[in-house]
Each structure stands twice: as C-alpha cells, then as structure tokens.
Amino acid sequence: MDLHFIYQAAEDTALGGWIRGNTWPFPLIETFHILALALFMGALFLIDLRLMGLRMGGITAQRLNKELNTYINWGILTILVSGAMLFMSEGIKSYDNAAFRPKMVLLFAALVFHYTGHKKAVSTEQPPSWGALAGALSLVLWFGVGAAGRAIGFV
Amino acid sequence: MAQEVPKKAAMNDTILALCQRLQDVGWATGLRESQYMFPIVEGIHLLGLAFILGPVLMLDFRLAGIAWRDMPVSKVAKTFVPYSLGGAVVMFVTGLLLFCAEAVRCWNSGWFKIKIVLLLVAGVNALYFHTKTQSTWAQWDTLATPPAEARRAGWLSMIFWTGVVFAGRWTAYNL
Secondary structure, three states, X not given: OOXXXXXXXXXXXXXXXXXXHOOOHHHXXXXXXXXXXXXXXXXXXXXXXXXXXXXXHHOOHHHHHHHHHHHXXXXXXXXXXHHHHHHHHOHHXXXXXXXXXXXXXXXXXXXXXXXXXXXXXXXXXXXXXXXXXXXXXXXXXXXHHHHHHHHHOOO | OOOHHHXXXXXXXXXHHHHHHHXXXXXXXXXXXXXXXXXXXXXXXXXXXXXXXXXXHHHHHHHHOOXXXXXXXXXXXXXXXXXXHHHHHHHHHHHHHHHXXXXXXXXXXXXXXXXXXXXXXXXXXXXXXXXXXXXXXXXXXXXXXXXXXXXXXXXXXXXXXXXXXXXXXXXXXXX
C-alpha cells in the first residue's frame, strides 16, 4: 500500500507551507523537539536503568515513575506535536527519506510499549521478574527512535 | 584605539589558522568527510545529552521545589548526580571530536561561542552552589521548598542548560 497521499496531505497543509517558507520556524521547532527529547529521555532512562538493576539509593522504579511521569508525558506530547509540525514542513522529503519510515515504526513500537509493558513494570513496588528486560527494551527502542531520527538528516 | 581593531583581527586570524591546522589532521579530516562516522558521533553526542540532563534536572527540580519535595536534597543529589558524570564524559569526548572535525566552522559560528560561554556559566553556577550554598545544606536539607538562594541555583541551571542545547543545535545550522 502506498501511503504517499498522507505525505502529500502533510506537505499541503498551510502550517507546513508557512514553516517551509520562512527561515526561523524550522530550527526553532526542531530545537524544542530536541529539548523535549533531552527532558523526557533523561527522565525515562533513569527509570529504565533502575529497572535494569542500578541501585539509585534504593529509590524504587515505581517511585521514580511517580515523580517523573508528568514530565515524561509532557515531553512525549511536546515531541509529538513539534515532530508533526516538522513533518508537515517536509512531507514529500520525508516520503523519499530512507530513515523516516523506520523511525516511525520504532516510534510506534516505543510508544505502545511505554504505555503498556513499561507502565506495568513500574506499577508495583517490587518490579516483575521481567522488569530488567522491560527497562532494557525501553532503552533500546527509544535509542533506536533517536538514532533513526538523527539519520533522517543525513541519508 | 586605532591599534585595537587590527590586533583583534590578527588574533582571530591566528586562532583560525590553528583551527585550520587542527581540522587538517588526518583523522579529523576523515571524520568530517566520512559518510557514517560523523553522524554517528553526532548522534551519540545528542543522546548523551539525555544522560547528562536527566540526573542534573532531578537536582534542579528538587532545588526549585518542583519535584522530590519529600526527599532530602542531599539524597537527591547523591542518588542522581553521579550518573551525569558518565554522560558528561560521553558529551565531552564526542564534542571534542566534532569540534576537531569542524574547528574552523565552529570558531566562525557565533552560536558555538555562545554555547561555550553558557557551558562555562552553568559550570560556575554549579561550582558556586557546591562551594557556597551547600555549606548551609544541613539547615534546609529536608525543606519541601528550599531557600531562595538554592531555588535560584536550580532555576539558573535549568535556564543555562536549555541555552546550551539551543546554541548547540543552532551551531549546526549556519544561521
């Protein structure tokens, strides 16, 4: 199935055209994209590393999650909104970019896992037996999203 | 006064010549012109950011009174900050590599200079906190909202680091 029409529709949005037609919006939006990445991945990695067995002063992954959940959710929201804006500004370019689709697939997997398996792993004071695996998987998935995202600018 | 400008220009030329020599070194040229190594190093530099900022933000949040309000400040610092040292090593090494590869472009970039200044300022802020503010720690370690001086240190750290990220990203755009 060719999804070209989605990329074309994104390209044709007024917002996309406006971003494309000006110098400053794209770098500004992309910087917010990266700031949000630093904020939420920084917080999330701490939880993942804790799940994987780092001691962190005995603070449980559940407690870490309770304290950091809000920032992670806001970070994810910011990164999705800014990402959608960047996508609209270069819809057709994204279609032709070899790294864009892998990134979207990884992002989808990372998001689904974050709000299902990962959420379950941090929901109890004593993490489940597969807690370490959940932390590692989360780390790998989000790292993959980041790496594929970086690749978009180079391929 | 008349002598000031040429002197400054001469110094700039000297630094630029040094940058040129640095980036002409074999491996620096190789990194700059490589298809994969440069983006990979840059990608690691970017992801290292999460590892340095995550732990630093925890302490900043605690100092500003945003999060971890029921945990002693000293405990938050001891628990998280050591992890940022690992991130700092990664950032420094990859950052140095990227600088060597593109020394001339970096030196010619206003954003790069702003980034270095902001990094230094963030460092001074942290140092000031650790040497001065921290000495009275025992008195407010368990307060949900630390005193103004500590809150300021937390907010300043957040602002400076945001600036570092901004200026760093904008170094790569030739704006």
